[in-house]
Amino acid sequence: MSDAYELVYHAGIPGRGEASTEAVFIRLFFEATGTPYVDTALTGGQSAVKPYLDGSFQGADENPLPFAPPVLKHGNVVISQTPNILLYLATHIASSVDLESGGTEGEPAAKKAKQSAMSVDDAATFHANAFAQTVLDMNNECHDTHHPIAVMKTYEEQKDAALEKAADFRSARMPKFFKHFEDNLKRSKSDFLLESGPTFADLCLFQVVDGLKFAYPKRMAKLEPEYPKLMKLYERVKEAPRIKAYLGSERRQKYSMGIFRHYPELDGDE
């Protein structure tokens, strides 16, 4: 399909957009592969999301109602769930992510990418998918550190539980997840999670590390030296020309009150 890709997500407050939502994992893939995309969070305002919330969106009849944004619209196809969208993009655009070239605006990578789209006949597709899902599990657990009880209540209403949850996340969960990624990076013959080179899973891993450096700076300063392969991957992705251009652009919104939040009382060395 040569249809345009449209990422549908809640619009942020103008000038105070929110980098730390699940949509950012999808943006990173578009940016890293040089794939043109429309990002309604930046262009469409909240009215762009409304049809997907009330079910009046256009597309093929058999498109289900999404549970929640982010939503991907591609021609007549409408799909939701972040790891599902990432897999759709990997199987339709590119199996591997080129971290060497690019950096100029709008440079199309779709043609080259299409030739090497991921296939379900390749075990690597399911290896990348498992890594991405584990990163998104960590992302969800990070969200729950400031919202352990109820997603619709404020942090302040669940602060006591948040303090406990964050302490466990810092001491038990962060090392457990990081060890999993570090062990796999040691085992891989490339500098990436898969031996075949960078995939969307590495982009997801970059993002969760970046978010945790914002949310838990004290804890990360303590942990980073223990996971040199992970931090090398983080720096490598950050310096990739297309990623670097994206991070320096207005398309990369700031962290504030999304998944990755910095509450000093939730952070700590241990």
Added chain:
Amino acid sequence: MSDAYELVYHAGIPGRGEASTEAVFIRLFFEATGTPYVDTALTGGQSAVKPYLDGSFQGADENPLPFAPPVLKHGNVVISQTPNILLYLATHIASSVDLESGGTEGEPAAKKAKQSAMSVDDAATFHANAFAQTVLDMNNECHDTHHPIAVMKTYEEQKDAALEKAADFRSARMPKFFKHFEDNLKRSKSDFLLESGPTFADLCLFQVVDGLKFAYPKRMAKLEPEYPKLMKLYERVKEAPRIKAYLGSERRQKYSMGIFRHYPELDGDE
């Protein structure tokens, strides 16, 4: 590939196995499609899991270390993450699940199934995958009602937070998830989540309803009449010959202390 499928999971206490783990979603797919599989939780004891925890498992060199069981071994391929395993099976065995026939032990469905394995060129694959991921999100939230703070601590150590979390799950989250499924079942031209008929996503939905009926019987008794399409799907799957045979067999373990736990103090009408 004609290799055998091996589901690797922790062995339960003999005679007191645990139905309510993520592995049950995978078992249901094998059972519903009549696909032969080895279930190490029943046959291999805990020693069958050890190689996947310590990384000494055999298979292709490029198989990553899993984050946690369940793990699927299929020939030289080793993959993890429940929704990822389900998608692997759907794309390798069968796109649709036959709820009409079968019921006898070991009846092979693999040949017929192979002809209609899911394809990434079909949007329905990603629709089914999104539904399955949403069901598994609900499953995870149900787990967190008794473990809102720390997965490695006991329920009793986090009971205050659990009471709050369960109250929110019952009043806000259960209706939100159920409405999503009911709305989609109303919209579908079949009695299943996808218009094309039953898929692994419907099996997942059956399982989460079954588990919630065990864990939250009061709340479910109140909610069930509000979601007639959902409950019709639940009953339809439950009565499918192969599923019925499975549920009545020793292969279907009992609920006890897994994801779906019945603590009367966490349940309630509202």
